[in-house]
Amino acid sequence: MTSTPENQGTTAVRSAGLRDVTLRDGLQLTGKNLSTAAKVATVRRLLELGVPEIELGSMARADLVPTMANTLEVVAELIPAELEHCWIWVATPGHVAKAAAAGVRNFQYCLSATDAHNQANIGRSTDASLEALPQAVEYAQGVDGRIQLCIATSFTCPFEGQVPVERVLAIANDPRAEGTCDIVICDTLGQAHPAQVTELVSRVRDETPGRRIVYHGHDTWGLGVANTLAAIDAGADLVDGALGGLGGCPFAPGASGNTASEDILFATRPGWLTPDTFAGIVELGEQVLGDLGESSRSKAAQGARSKAEAFEWVIRA
Template sequence: MNFTFEPAAGLRDVTLRDGLQLTGKLLPTERKVETVRELLRLGVPEIELGSMARADLVPPMANTLEVVQALSPEELQKCWIWVATPGHVAKAAAAGARNFQYCLSASESHNQANIGRSTEASLAALPQAVRYAQEAGGRIQLCIATSFTCPFEGIVPEERVLAIANDPRTGGTCDIVICDTLGQAVPAQVSGLIRRVRDESPERRIVYHGHDTWGLGVANTLAAISAGASAVDGALGGLGGCPFAPGASGNTATEDILFATRPDWLTPETFAGLVNVSEKLLAELGEPNRSKAAQGSRSKAEAFDWVIASDTVPACEGSL
């Protein structure tokens, strides 16, 4: 019997930024660098390595610039860093970063809670951030948080997201990231908004960032891909959440997205390696593994190629 899978989109693993935000633990720089290199070696196309958020507010991000400085220019070409101001871009660029994700919220209340300023102020500062990124020879994304719902305001109108996407001050951004920050959207909402962004705003790569709070993370991701998203975000083991968004839980699991989409680079062996990387990291952090695919890979149904045989050492064991 032949099976048809959703068209594969590029996967960006956001474990080291969105994934770590709610853990409360600062993972050592060396361990973060090792994780970046393990993921790249296994074939993950893009990684979000950290954030320029204030360390007193988001302690797990305190050593982000040290991680940037430890990576090679070639590795940094595949890595993104979360920024919210032109100053963030300048500091990150000075450390060696070249790919920047400039984030603001569609809802005013969340932008104030998350970034400490109005959405309008964030938009007004974006052109300068774009200039700094371009002067560094880099790229910058427009990331719109709370694109579907806000923890303080409820449903966010699609027209609000489209107004931001079409604001002339967003010119120069290479991608647009549409975020289901709270994981409260359903597939019809996701496909509808992604399709409108594709059809009614400037041509850019569309990235979908989803959370699995209500159990629809994979379904929403597949809906986004079908509607035109060419890249999607996930975190190992479903780790993550926003510290400034009450009700937000973990990201859609990287393992679940990859198992569902089966990109060309993913094999049962590389999948086993990813599961191993995930399990080791989650154990260090004292966090549960929320990935259903990872749990399935440890089942006893060993006739299925994607199950990790009990006598098999995962591909990344002993690496680095």
């Protein structure tokens, strides 16, 4: 689907879907959690507004990431048609088995490009995570599910610094990843710049098995939207964002918020986005961040509340 002049106002660009990750990555550094009811309502409102995919939680240990403790309670409240659009973060075959038993069918299997971050985040080496991946794929396929290969710290690592492109390509081409449906390229620290994103996404597209490419960016250094657009132009099919730019990794010093979903949508203008649906996204973000006591980092959300009322994307309320 390409944007049209009516809703874009500029030359049409290559399109990509949005996956909103507010309820997983977005909540990892917040001081408060959302109730099960609030999370369920957020999922349903995002789907109602037109957001095609959602990351709704994680199987991470609740003592390490307390805001993920009610993930399976959220899953239990959703119907299969809703869960078709939702992804759960997993890091072990056991995570997949437990989530599958609860009704999950879309799994994001995460490991890091560097051993140092994988040890901090998951408690094992990158190779050990890869060694366990075939069992995770088998469990996912056993319930007719889908499983993604998610590579954290694809650009930089807080402990090892710059990550060579060849390291990411080696993981992407590892035969133990056979059966994964997507590959998620993560700028975990938000330190990449557009030329780096273009190079890595292009090479993953051209030099690794054919899978849908997902780009997961952070806005730590102010290039979240620019990097997301570079990823789309280079071949990304899906891009991640969080309401209000919430998020960050508790095991990656220096990581801050995700690229804001509002900013990505305003920049990419998918066919389903209208001024009214954009207003709904902004209002949902304001509600979620208000419940959490967090401030929005979204420039587009701030613009939507400006006094420039002649601009159709400004909320007139």
